[in-house]
Amino acid sequence: MKWIAENLRKVREKRPLVQNITNFVVMNTTANALLAIGASPVMAHAKEELEDMLRIANALVVNIGTLDEWWISSMEKAVKIASELKKPIVLDPVGAGATKLRTQTALKLLEAGEIAILRGNFGEIKALLGEHGKTRGVDSAGYDKEEALNLALTAAKEFNTTVAVTGPIDYISNGKKVFVVENGHPMLGKVTGTGCIVTALMGAFVAIDEPLRASTSALAVFGIVAEKAYEEAPYPGSFHVKLYDWLYRVDEALIEEKVKVREIEP
Amino acid sequence: MKWIAENLRKVREKRPLVQNITNFVVMNTTANALLAIGASPVMAHAKEELEDMLRIANALVVNIGTLDEWWISSMEKAVKIASELKKPIVLDPVGAGATKLRTQTALKLLEAGEIAILRGNFGEIKALLGEHGKTRGVDSAGYDKEEALNLALTAAKEFNTTVAVTGPIDYISNGKKVFVVENGHPMLGKVTGTGCIVTALMGAFVAIDEPLRASTSALAVFGIVAEKAYEEAPYPGSFHVKLYDWLYRVDEALIEEKVKVREIEP
């Protein structure tokens, strides 16, 4: 898995400009995460400036964590423009399954253009596949290891994209191959926006590699970052701060020492 | 006051889902505070999804810290739906008295449904009672100990709800009983959104206890948290971080050691 460290090096060299249309809760969080890892974030949602911004951006991240009709139409327009401009798009269907609006908006965005990576938790991806959403608010619930693998594969084929089903163990599939990531730490569940951070980081990685390896790299790197942050700070406020420190500090040697990624037969 | 530690235990056991319609400044802050104490936050404001979300939520928190006509109508709708669904509602009238829009919006929300807890500072609650608002922006000003007690009692009767007037000493009343909380620390005034954190925590507590004890529990627990945070970090940035650490760490023993809550004759 040499390509994970390699991808991190490329992100820091290229400093991809990642355009984000994301939720109010995590705008600061994800901007700081992108800066800390060495990418360059921008947040713009006005329809009038989407094309200008996407022309200079290297990737688009769309996160539906806080929605209303205005933002939905902005997200749709951004997905269309980015698809035309061949900029890779990452979609985070936050809360799909919790409300019909979220499920439908995520499905609409999957239709609106070329989504490179879809990242969600177990309940969210399940809801998008039309099964009864076990989502409880925006938390992961009802996670099942065996089923998560299946979910990633099925969703990847159904939506013709790369799907990352994240949870205690992450499964990433493009419908043909499957990667499994076992890095991470439960304390991530005690800080808001850590799922959104991973999605944003995928935006940085997909600017320099293909979707399956890009999303796996983001999950592995952030998982390792979380492990180191917890070693230094086992409480959520300090842990949160250390996440940015370690996004900045993580390097090839640390990845080599800590990485728990494997490919499995689908 | 055994019920304070008891209530904290219940919050952590039940992990209530608290639906927040709050201001842009503190969305991240209050979501992290709710996670740290062991509750589960969700932020949703689209009118189309309010009912779906409130059906699975255990409480609603409405905070008017940043307003516009769109958000006001969303808040009104949420208060109506939550009332019909018998979900307890906490209202934070941020900045009432500073502008007519804020005073009127808070009064409108008090009319729109069944508010379980109204939490504000001295100037805000005073403004809602029609007296000249001494509010200066969103800060507390003109606080007076004797008057604060009276204010809590009068407002509780006037609005037929539980009112928490917070400041150097907090007075909480349901119009019949009065609790006084003397926990807390002045450094809270140097971090934005600490009042909003208490309001959000009341949302978690009111999901598992009646309004008077719920709001008193939130104030006592967060006051103790602030005292511990200050012991470790006497400057605002680090203090802010430690608030989340201590929301996670606070336990029965610490509450027993530190709590300064008493009931007084109204």
Added chain:
Amino acid sequence: MKWIAENLRKVREKRPLVQNITNFVVMNTTANALLAIGASPVMAHAKEELEDMLRIANALVVNIGTLDEWWISSMEKAVKIASELKKPIVLDPVGAGATKLRTQTALKLLEAGEIAILRGNFGEIKALLGEHGKTRGVDSAGYDKEEALNLALTAAKEFNTTVAVTGPIDYISNGKKVFVVENGHPMLGKVTGTGCIVTALMGAFVAIDEPLRASTSALAVFGIVAEKAYEEAPYPGSFHVKLYDWLYRVDEALIEEKVKVREIEP
């Protein structure tokens, strides 16, 4: 440069109320920075309450970091009202040059009223002067020391205001005089909203001194704060936290020891 420490003392004595219409990414960041230095922030953007809020405010800060038509009209109205009320206005044209919408909005706001201070990075101010924007997203790019000085002078004359062109070295001019600030630290570039913090601090200082000295004071004080923060915490998450600590701790003695401000011939 005795007036820098003097200005800090005045901010803490007067605690100016700074009304902010700013972007979603940094609302929490700038509110906390203003509180930490001793000022009092308020965030209000509803057109119906702008006049009420500006009447009690001591300065207005407008930051175009996240835009849409609704917010643009609110910013315009705020600039007009503040001008009529003779409240000093600070404008941060975030991302001017990156999109036409941002360049045009900044120019429109410069026309809409009396702007006391315009603070931007090299590419942003250049774009406002009609030259090809070298802005890359919202980062500074294409910075050139000689040219930065010229840019500050030219823009100050062109827009008839005080202009601060910030970067590795900051140049501040009112068209007649020029100050140079060499305080600061490159780690500021790894935390989102640090430029927006300086703009917000200028709002506090311009409430107690004239624009040229006010903006220079803000840049010097925050530069020193960044240097101290970096001494204690050389990684972005912890560094960010220490910024608020040092905004609170910075005092006359520290300013005297560290300040690198000089006046140069234009």
